[in-house]
Amino acid sequence: MLSEKEFQALNHRYKTAFPYPHLIVDNLFHATALEEVIREFDVVDPITWRSFQSGLQQKRGTAPNTDLPPAAQEYFNLLYSGPFLRFLSRLTGIVDLIPDPALFGGGMHEVSEGGRFEIHVDFQRHPQTNLHNRVAVITYLNHDWHLDDGGSLELWSMHPPACGARVIPTFGRTIIMEQSQRAAHGHPTLIRPGLRRRALIAYFYTNSQNVSETADSTTIYIPHSGQSLRQRSEIVLRMILPPIMIRGFKLANALLQKRRVRSR
Numbered sequence: 001m002l003s004e005k006e007f008q009a010l011n012h013r014y015k016t017a018f019p020y021p022h023l024i025v026d027n028l029f030h031a032t033a034l035e036e037v038i039r040e041f042d043v044v045d046p047i048t049w050r051s052f053q054s055g056l057q058q059k060r061g062t063a064p065n066t067d068l069p070p071a072a073q074e075y076f077n078l079l080y081s082g083p084f085l086r087f088l089s090r091l092t093g094i095v096d097l098i099p100d101p102a103l104f105g106g107g108m109h110e111v112s113e114g115g116r117f118e119i120h121v122d123f124q125r126h127p128q129t130n131l132h133n134r135v136a137v138i139t140y141l142n143h144d145w146h147l148d149d150g151g152s153l154e155l156w157s158m159h160p161p162a163c164g165a166r167v168i169p170t171f172g173r174t175i176i177m178e179q180s181q182r183a184a185h186g187h188p189t190l191i192r193p194g195l196r197r198r199a200l201i202a203y204f205y206t207n208s209q210n211v212s213e214t215a216d217s218t219t220i221y222i223p224h225s226g227q228s229l230r231q232r233s234e235i236v237l238r239m240i241l242p243p244i245m246i247r248g249f250k251l252a253n254a255l256l257q258k259r260r261v262r263s264r
Helices: 004-016 031-041 070-079 082-092 229-240 243-263
Strands: 022-026 049-053 058-062 107-112 117-121 132-140 153-158 161-167 173-178 184-187 196-206
Touching: 004 022, 004 082, 031 070, 031 107, 031 196, 070 107, 070 196, 082 132, 082 173
Parallel strands: none
Antiparallel strands: 022 173, 049 058, 058 107, 107 196, 117 184, 132 173, 132 196, 153 161, 153 184
16 A cells, blocks of 8 residues: 555656666565465476577576466466556556456566576567557566676667666566567576576556557567677577568477477
8 A cells, every 4th residue: 555655756766767667666565475486486387388498588487378376376366456457557657458367478487597588679569469568567586686696687778779777686576667669678697507587477458559460479689789699690580580480490499498308
């Protein structure tokens, strides 16, 4: 429960944040509930996970329409409840926000040691519903996390590409951030050996008339000087190859990863 003065302070922080609107809040959700979600990461049946392995990202996340374990599902139930949706709409100034119970691109996410997610702009259009992606909410689940552990979320300005803000993904920290063609972000610094970076992610949409059918329904990576030749080459290939070929490469890579796991 927030007083009007407290809410207005949060609203001001969101709207004036650099390099684009976002708000970082600690302890927005009960610690005991988040602790239970951490335990569930280790018991979720492996069939519910999708692995992403390329030069630009190495992570796993729950697949859309997955039956999540109880504590994780309760977290998303809270995010998609009327009171939270009203809070989110008032904070961002975006009316009629629509949740996505299928959690496309969201859900439970984990990045193991040596993993990263290069700077990118999230999909602007939901590939199934065609709804316009407007807001992301991320809550981190990592105790005693420090800057030198890697994996800090970086929010980038686009012209020229440069890091404008950095968020250490420590336990109980939540970021609410704009989704738009300027909202470049990622965590390009490798995760330190022995650690796993865990988060809960949800997206919120509008049925906007101004979102084009040609708007990107996939991740768009941002080239910058800190990338390797392999990473820059992969970005170029993603730009010039048709989506069906990209999906084919992803499928082939996923099958290869499964075979490697089975052979261990």
